[in-house]
Amino acid sequence: MKVRHICFLLRFTILLVSIALCAVAPTFANAQNLSELLSIDPREMKFEPVEFTPPTPERITLENGMIVYLLPDHELPLISIDAVVKTGAIYEPANKVGLAGMTGSIMRTGGAGNRTGNEIDEALEFIAANIGVHVGSDSGSASLDVLKKDFDFALKIFVDVLRTPQFAQDKLDLAKKRALENIRRRNDRPSGIASREFYKVLYGENHPYGRVSTAKGISSITREDLQAFHKTYFHPNSMMLGVTGDFERDEMLATLRNTFGNWSKSDVDFPSVPPVNPDIKRSVNHVEKDVTQTHLRIGHLSIRQNHSDYFALALLDDILGAGGFSSRLFQDVRT
Numbered sequence: 001m002k003v004r005h006i007c008f009l010l011r012f013t014i015l016l017v018s019i020a021l022c023a024v025a026p027t028f029a030n031a032q033n034l035s036e037l038l039s040i041d042p043r044e045m046k047f048e049p050v051e052f053t054p055p056t057p058e059r060i061t062l063e064n065g066m067i068v069y070l071l072p073d074h075e076l077p078l079i080s081i082d083a084v085v086k087t088g089a090i091y092e093p094a095n096k097v098g099l100a101g102m103t104g105s106i107m108r109t110g111g112a113g114n115r116t117g118n119e120i121d122e123a124l125e126f127i128a129a130n131i132g133v134h135v136g137s138d139s140g141s142a143s144l145d146v147l148k149k150d151f152d153f154a155l156k157i158f159v160d161v162l163r164t165p166q167f168a169q170d171k172l173d174l175a176k177k178r179a180l181e182n183i184r185r186r187n188d189r190p191s192g193i194a195s196r197e198f199y200k201v202l203y204g205e206n207h208p209y210g211r212v213s214t215a216k217g218i219s220s221i222t223r224e225d226l227q228a229f230h231k232t233y234f235h236p237n238s239m240m241l242g243v244t245g246d247f248e249r250d251e252m253l254a255t256l257r258n259t260f261g262n263w264s265k266s267d268v269d270f271p272s273v274p275p276v277n278p279d280i281k282r283s284v285n286h287v288e289k290d291v292t293q294t295h296l297r298i299g300h301l302s303i304r305q306n307h308s309d310y311f312a313l314a315l316l317d318d319i320l321g322a323g324g325f326s327s328r329l330f331q332d333v334r335t
Helices: 003-023 034-038 099-109 117-126 148-163 169-188 190-203 215-220 223-233 249-260 310-322 328-333
Strands: 058-061 067-072 078-085 130-135 140-147 239-245
Touching (some): 067 249, 078 148, 099 130, 099 148, 099 169, 099 223, 148 249, 169 190, 310 328
Antiparallel strands (some): 058 067, 078 239
């Protein structure tokens, strides 16, 4: 082992010991010696209650209808922007499943403004910034993370990606090949099969939440389809921005008004989404696959997202099973 590796391990060990000592300090503050300290049972340690008061962002609506949330944080010289767009796969044509997600990914990779996708990659890598775009089932999102000193430069690229994506044909061709390969291999993952078939049973295979992409549908997607989807749904009045980081409130607001101010609002005609059938009959469904592990999905329709108890139920779900290693089901079932 090289000397620098030994030094690193030594520093890391000292750091862990320091963290451990700080964590248990309230418990053994009165311990007289090391033996007394080592005899403390970790399960009997007492800690002060954790107090957390979440900060409250300022909500501002720009003249073009864009909603902005500002939350300055001067701890680090970083600025982050998260945009949420009212769009999603629920609005894509049934014969072109995958169009929404492909639109989001190629907004980022296919070039924007006067830069190609590769030029955007190089520019962001040079300043250690990151821009991402994603369109999910019922919402779209875009994000920017950058150092404060490079914010103005990166913001221009971010705005170009949102407003004037190029949708380069070569990037679309590559994305379609990847999607077709994913379709070819999607039955290799038992967990994916279980989730896919579960949603078909729950929502119906023709509902936007239950339908899946096909090779024919992916192959039919064109550059014009991506342009039309973007033109339909990406407008300032169907978008919210959350901005946090090392900035001054008035200066940031002026920058956003100057950057997005000439982006005109537009009425969006959202297609009607078919209602979910609430009368789901109980059933047991089995997919045979020769694997060593069983993948099980159990569930039913629950409350709508605009229900007053939605967030309380989401918290309950997180404690019960969705919280991963710390959830009750994981700790009780998976030993």
